[in-house]
Amino acid sequence: MLEQVKQVILVLSGKGGVGKSTVSTQLALTLKEKGFKVGLLDIDLCGPSVPYILNLEGKSIHQGPEGWIPVYLDPEQRLGVMSIGFLLNSRNDAVVWRGPKKSSMIKQFLEDVCWQDLDFLVIDTPPGTSDEHITVMENLRPVKNCAAILVTTPQEVAIEDVRKEITFCRKTGIPIMGIIENMSGYECPSCSHCTNIFSSGGGHSLAELAKLPFLGTLPIDPRVGQLAGRGLPAVKEIPDSSTSKVFGNIVDSLGGLLSNGL
Amino acid sequence: MSNVPENAPHHCPGTQSEDAGKVSACAGCPNQNICASGLPSGPDPAIEIIRNRLSNVKHKILILSGKGGVGKSTVTSLLGHGLAAKNPDINIGILDADICGPSQPRVLGVRGEQVHNSGSGWSPVYVKDNLSLMSIGFLLGSPDDAVIWRGPKKNGMIKQFLSEVDWGDLDYLLIDTPPGTSDEHLSLVQYLCGAGVSGAVVVTTPQEVALLDVRKEIHFCRKVALPVIGVIENMSLFVCPNCHSRSEIFPATTGGAVQMCTEMDVRMLGALPLDPLLARCCDAGDDFTAQLPHSPAVQQLRLIVDSIIAVCEESST
Numbered sequence A: 001m002l003e004q005v006k007q008v009i010l011v012l013s014g015k016g017g018v019g020k021s022t023v024s025t026q027l028a029l030t031l032k033e034k035g036f037k038v039g040l041l042d043i044d045l046c047g048p049s050v051p052y053i054l055n056l057e058g059k060s061i062h063q064g065p066e067g068w069i070p071v072y073l074d075p076e077q078r079l080g081v082m083s084i085g086f087l088l089n090s091r092n093d094a095v096v097w098r099g100p101k102k103s104s105m106i107k108q109f110l111e112d113v114c115w116q117d118l119d120f121l122v123i124d125t126p127p128g129t130s131d132e133h134i135t136v137m138e139n140l141r142p143v144k145n146c147a148a149i150l151v152t153t154p155q156e157v158a159i160e161d162v163r164k165e166i167t168f169c170r171k172t173g174i175p176i177m178g179i180i181e182n183m184s185g186y187e188c189p190s191c192s193h194c195t196n197i198f199s200s201g202g203g204h205s206l207a208e209l210a211k212l213p214f215l216g217t218l219p220i221d222p223r224v225g226q227l228a229g230r231g232l233p234a235v236k237e238i239p240d241s242s243t244s245k246v247f248g249n250i251v252d253s254l255g256g257l258l259s260n261g262l
Numbered sequence B: 001m002s003n004v005p006e007n008a009p010h011h012c013p014g015t016q017s018e019d020a021g022k023v024s025a026c027a028g029c030p031n032q033n034i035c036a037s038g039l040p041s042g043p044d045p046a047i048e049i050i051r052n053r054l055s056n057v058k059h060k061i062l063i064l065s066g067k068g069g070v071g072k073s074t075v076t077s078l079l080g081h082g083l084a085a086k087n088p089d090i091n092i093g094i095l096d097a098d099i100c101g102p103s104q105p106r107v108l109g110v111r112g113e114q115v116h117n118s119g120s121g122w123s124p125v126y127v128k129d130n131l132s133l134m135s136i137g138f139l140l141g142s143p144d145d146a147v148i149w150r151g152p153k154k155n156g157m158i159k160q161f162l163s164e165v166d167w168g169d170l171d172y173l174l175i176d177t178p179p180g181t182s183d184e185h186l187s188l189v190q191y192l193c194g195a196g197v198s199g200a201v202v203v204t205t206p207q208e209v210a211l212l213d214v215r216k217e218i219h220f221c222r223k224v225a226l227p228v229i230g231v232i233e234n235m236s237l238f239v240c241p242n243c244h245s246r247s248e249i250f251p252a253t254t255g256g257a258v259q260m261c262t263e264m265d266v267r268m269l270g271a272l273p274l275d276p277l278l279a280r281c282c283d284a285g286d287d288f289t290a291q292l293p294h295s296p297a298v299q300q301l302r303l304i305v306d307s308i309i310a311v312c313e314e315s316s317t
């Protein structure tokens, strides 16, 4: 069903907790704000964060004549969301599946969701390099307009895992659109002193080393963390923040891609 | 042995799955009759081998979290150092069960070391006299090497780690796990069922995005009858090094770990603050507990170590 999608964007890391779900949701929300028609697919089966972040918990997926109908954030249906979170009875239910079962769920997510015409499909992935990743990459290989955005935080422990993820993308043939460095520096709300809690600059150097485009630096901004649970775009709520600028820029260049006929 | 036999079709749910033999993928599978009968295929002989191998390991603790990046690996290394420093006569081993993103060789400062396979098994790498480590990181050629394995292959590796590492006598074996509830976790629990696990230390951060996954993890523990030793809240508060004012970087909008522990009736072991020097020590492989013994994080850690020891001793008597 991905033939009707103009561009697929995989949000990947290798490292856990670096902000993949935050980036996926903010990217999708920014794209929607700029007038695109967007789908957001959450393939994190063990820890789906998207329903919570977008304030869609408790919504359910319906089976339509042509497949699963995603949950829409807005009445105009410009942002559709699919997540295993919508299929669980309770928000505390754990999905304890081994690889093969996870793989078949993800295949269903890729094949059986009725997204209709989309400009962008953003895919949020779980941490690590597991069956979920291998399956999604294998299934996306034949999809022409598909690329990955890698999210990292600046410290070595994270960079180390993201280097492995770059190898993974290269092996599976998924082009990398670029790297985002998240949680780089924190400005004290009382004295404005900036502390690099998780160091700083690591994502930028990694991009240079791996000869990949660098897409921007996001500081630690508790206001961004607090948008989680409310489903609100940073570009609208905190338009002057550097986070909004980075997402604005990424979306502008993505828009450019589309209008240049990819 | 994996749960997907060689001759099974691509979408085999695995012989241990509740759906074994019953799903559409099973149609035509040569094993369908056996699987559908639900007859147990007999206990994996590895369980007995692992029980023997680990019979000289007193307490086995899993460090878990459904959420990624909350500090499982950091906490594992801190607990390792904390336990080892507390009493030079006890021996601690750390098993890094994160196959795709092994962090322990870096965090413990032993990157680039080699493990040797002798007649009695793999010998772990010694971080200090009474602290040893085994990690897949020691087996990779370059830092760019990626382990791209599906579940069954990872399970095989975990089985090997549990059955073939020659730890010697250990008082504590701490097992660092990857994020989530995946093949690795299921295999650890399954393979260790004979040897016996003291329990799980669950790590979280204060915000709801993390707690959401951690509640699932605790349910997972209950499902597989793994006792929860307690919960550690990491990255709780941040104290500005310039003006000493406190801020919540990951705000506990739903009451943080304390409230979750009350709701779920599990023990709260303590909270560790965000400390930029701790992150730096992890990157450099330095022992934070020795470098900054008076920091609030290390003071909290000592209390946590004491509670864990108390729980383990109590459960083994």
Ligand SMILES: Nc1ncnc2c1ncn2[C@@H]1O[C@H](COP(=O)(O)OP(=O)(O)OP(=O)(O)O)[C@@H](O)[C@H]1O
Pocket: A013, A015, A016, A017, A018, A019, A020, A021, A022, A023, A044, A047, A049, A125, A126, A127, A182, A183, A218, A219, A220, A221, A222, A223, A224, A225, A226, A228, B066, B067, B068, B069, B179, B207, B209, B210, B249, B250
């Ligand atoms: N730039 C930021 N400033 C402040 N908080 C942030 C920022 N980016 C992410 N966070 C917070 O950090 C936590 C982890 O982020 P998130 O859940 O997006 O990571 P993830 O990579 O999806 O994690 P996982 O690997 O578990 O899926 C969340 O609580 C999120 O709100």
Ligand SMILES: Nc1ncnc2c1ncn2[C@@H]1O[C@H](COP(=O)(O)OP(=O)(O)OP(=O)(O)O)[C@@H](O)[C@H]1O
Pocket: A014, A015, A016, A017, A127, A155, A157, A158, A197, A198, B065, B067, B068, B069, B070, B071, B072, B073, B074, B075, B098, B101, B103, B177, B178, B179, B234, B235, B272, B273, B274, B275, B276, B277, B278, B279, B280, B282, B283
């Ligand atoms: N209390 C703390 N103060 C400052 N930094 C910390 C603290 N705890 C962890 N960190 C840093 O946060 C990052 C994530 O920690 P760590 O790698 O231990 O998490 P993890 O849960 O093992 O991640 P993964 O899910 O990817 O395995 C590391 O860079 C670590 O140094």
Ligand code: SF4
Pocket: B003, B004, B005, B007, B008, B009, B012, B013, B014, B015, B016, B020, B021, B022, B025, B026, B029, B030, B031, B032, B033, B034, B035, B036
């Ligand atoms: S019968 Fe079922 S469990 Fe057995 S191998 Fe076939 S699919 Fe797997």
Ligand code: SF4
Pocket: B005, B008, B009, B011, B012, B013, B014, B015, B019, B020, B021, B022, B023, B025, B026, B027, B029, B030, B031, B032, B035, B036
């Ligand atoms: S019966 Fe089904 S589950 Fe079992 S092996 Fe065959 S295909 Fe796999």
Ligand SMILES: [Mg+2]
Pocket: A020, A021, A022, A044, A049, A125, A126, A127
């Ligand atoms: Mg996520």
Ligand SMILES: [Mg+2]
Pocket: B072, B073, B074, B098, B103, B177, B178
């Ligand atoms: Mg880790």
Ligand SMILES: [Zn+2]
Pocket: A188, A189, A190, A191, A192, A193, B240, B241, B242, B243, B244, B245
């Ligand atoms: Zn300050």
